[in-house]
Amino acid sequence: MDSSKITIEDIARELNISKTTVSRAISGKGRVSSETRERVRSFIELHHYRPSAIAKSLAQSKTFNIAFTMPGKYGFIDMPFFQKCMWGISSIASESDYDVLLCMMEEGDISSLKRLIHNHKVDGVIIGRTYENDAAERFLLAEKVPFVTVGSSANPDAIQVDNDHYQACKELTSVLLLKGMKQLSLIGGSTKYIVNANRLNGFMDAHRTMGKQYLPELIKTEVDDPAELEAAVEQFVALGSDCIVCMDDFVCNQVLLKLNKMQVQIPKQIRIASFYNSAMLENNRPSITSLQFDAVEAGIRSCEILMRRMDGKKVSSKTWLGYNVKLNESTSVV
Amino acid sequence: MDSSKITIEDIARELNISKTTVSRAISGKGRVSSETRERVRSFIELHHYRPSAIAKSLAQSKTFNIAFTMPGKYGFIDMPFFQKCMWGISSIASESDYDVLLCMMEEGDISSLKRLIHNHKVDGVIIGRTYENDAAERFLLAEKVPFVTVGSSANPDAIQVDNDHYQACKELTSVLLLKGMKQLSLIGGSTKYIVNANRLNGFMDAHRTMGKQYLPELIKTEVDDPAELEAAVEQFVALGSDCIVCMDDFVCNQVLLKLNKMQVQIPKQIRIASFYNSAMLENNRPSITSLQFDAVEAGIRSCEILMRRMDGKKVSSKTWLGYNVKLNESTSVV
DNA sequence: CTGAAAGCGCTTACAG
DNA sequence: CTGAAAGCGCTTACAG
Numbered sequence: 001m002d003s004s005k006i007t008i009e010d011i012a013r014e015l016n017i018s019k020t021t022v023s024r025a026i027s028g029k030g031r032v033s034s035e036t037r038e039r040v041r042s043f044i045e046l047h048h049y050r051p052s053a054i055a056k057s058l059a060q061s062k063t064f065n066i067a068f069t070m071p072g073k074y075g076f077i078d079m080p081f082f083q084k085c086m087w088g089i090s091s092i093a094s095e096s097d098y099d100v101l102l103c104m105m106e107e108g109d110i111s112s113l114k115r116l117i118h119n120h121k122v123d124g125v126i127i128g129r130t131y132e133n134d135a136a137e138r139f140l141l142a143e144k145v146p147f148v149t150v151g152s153s154a155n156p157d158a159i160q161v162d163n164d165h166y167q168a169c170k171e172l173t174s175v176l177l178l179k180g181m182k183q184l185s186l187i188g189g190s191t192k193y194i195v196n197a198n199r200l201n202g203f204m205d206a207h208r209t210m211g212k213q214y215l216p217e218l219i220k221t222e223v224d225d226p227a228e229l230e231a232a233v234e235q236f237v238a239l240g241s242d243c244i245v246c247m248d249d250f251v252c253n254q255v256l257l258k259l260n261k262m263q264v265q266i267p268k269q270i271r272i273a274s275f276y277n278s279a280m281l282e283n284n285r286p287s288i289t290s291l292q293f294d295a296v297e298a299g300i301r302s303c304e305i306l307m308r309r310m311d312g313k314k315v316s317s318k319t320w321l322g323y324n325v326k327l328n329e330s331t332s333v334v
Numbered sequence: 335m336d337s338s339k340i341t342i343e344d345i346a347r348e349l350n351i352s353k354t355t356v357s358r359a360i361s362g363k364g365r366v367s368s369e370t371r372e373r374v375r376s377f378i379e380l381h382h383y384r385p386s387a388i389a390k391s392l393a394q395s396k397t398f399n400i401a402f403t404m405p406g407k408y409g410f411i412d413m414p415f416f417q418k419c420m421w422g423i424s425s426i427a428s429e430s431d432y433d434v435l436l437c438m439m440e441e442g443d444i445s446s447l448k449r450l451i452h453n454h455k456v457d458g459v460i461i462g463r464t465y466e467n468d469a470a471e472r473f474l475l476a477e478k479v480p481f482v483t484v485g486s487s488a489n490p491d492a493i494q495v496d497n498d499h500y501q502a503c504k505e506l507t508s509v510l511l512l513k514g515m516k517q518l519s520l521i522g523g524s525t526k527y528i529v530n531a532n533r534l535n536g537f538m539d540a541h542r543t544m545g546k547q548y549l550p551e552l553i554k555t556e557v558d559d560p561a562e563l564e565a566a567v568e569q570f571v572a573l574g575s576d577c578i579v580c581m582d583d584f585v586c587n588q589v590l591l592k593l594n595k596m597q598v599q600i601p602k603q604i605r606i607a608s609f610y611n612s613a614m615l616e617n618n619r620p621s622i623t624s625l626q627f628d629a630v631e632a633g634i635r636s637c638e639i640l641m642r643r644m645d646g647k648k649v650s651s652k653t654w655l656g657y658n659v660k661l662n663e664s665t666s667v668v
Numbered sequence: 669c670t671g672a673a674a675g676c677g678c679t680t681a682c683a684g
Numbered sequence: 685c686t687g688a689a690a691g692c693g694c695t696t697a698c699a700g
Binding site for chain 2: 669672673675678
């Protein structure tokens, strides 16, 4: 018998029992005598029978697929994050015999997501990258498709899994202050992004909590072009800042290039820390002190939550993930 | 009528025609009067009917899914390649209303692939990373599942899409020689890997073709630990090599670090080129001369070929992809 | 050009 | 504990 074509009906016929019983013996739902169960089990093993996921899907009106959305053509930044995240998602999904379907889309263009949903190919989705006023989220909400976002969303109806950037930044800043640095400077992009606003607050509150002052001239947010960034770095150095804290790894990378150009040595002449880790900084010399967020965990948690949500269970709308402060060469006080 | 629950039967009833006709009007297969077709079309549009991909799958015994395999937990190297490749694959797949299912696996552990195939969740697979004596390939061959590999495979039965590394390396080497470099050195890993053997041959044949000599002392393959690599670099410098050619970007990265440590300036004191491009080198200062391979194209071609193969069409067992020689600062002859 | 009917391979109330 | 039968929502020979 060709193993790839065995059906539940074949088993029933061979074993002289009904399809119903076979189905029950396999799924474990409903009572089946242990003797019958064993006969089915051994037949299946012998003939390498594998149930058709498609038929099961149709019968149960479930696809056993979830989608994972991520940037496609552009935004090749921080790809390791997505890979690790996917790994976490896959592991959890497969435990429930679910598979993950790729959905690549750019900001604004959610056509691939629409196709997936309209074709009823998935039971739920994990949004790997959120945007402000996210079209994908609005669409999924309207279509009543369960989803969870990795990263914060402004949408109060979205179920979110995120790192506690505020706490993490506050802690890293405190550690730097404890190490004796006195003139921390901060540089980063737009604080209209929630995550950046949180980072700024963490930075400031750490100072407050420890009874330290920060110099307003040393805080430079809303930086969005290289020239501006270079000017800021020059100013920090001129004002005698002893450590530059970067709001993200992208900014950090640029700061490093600028300091290199200026021939300023790290950590001898100035120290550097980043509020975000990434592959970009991983191989840097000196190694960069940064906050470590675990992308695999983000994947795991978001998938677990989505699974529960798809099961109709209540889930909390916001899940905080852990973080680590990783001290490296770039902030060593010689 | 709840749009998410409309079936072909509802349409048939509302329009007073048979399910058969509705199905034909939608699929375009079989003759349907243009009037009927139009009635169906407008009804569908009005009520936002979307056929169930699952039901279609079961009826046609096709899943409309393909799998893309890539490394999971380990091997976080060169992730942008996979992302670009996936983007290419997705675009082509979606043209035929196919979706791509993620299959993350480590060398040797093909359990996730097995699950996918046994559950009949895909019609074909694209192997994103090939290994020697690839377990995944052997499995798919045995299961008679159509697949294509991105990158070369030693398996003669595998349908492969690959870059012509030999030609590419030969060309880059020739260009370097034409620029006047006289003592090219070559460094890389094991030549048991087909791709490395090809690279070595390209390097040597370029010399031969141009009537130049290469010094055996300047060719160092089978390098597999950092100490060995550092020693080799020191030797190259001591022997007066004017350009180090690296077999891949990983080796190149290490060579750069070593030269940096040695305070040897690029390209002033020595030049550098890589036989492979990657994000790791993209942001380097100085920018690195390297061979450019288009990962999006690799995805596109492999998916096109897989689609044709799944259609039962004959496809050539080996497809060569293009490449570009990208000259950058690291080989400028001042 | 159109339909009735069987089929894809499972699941699941319902009845026993 | 077990079965007959209907159902999941499409497709497709076959017949007209």
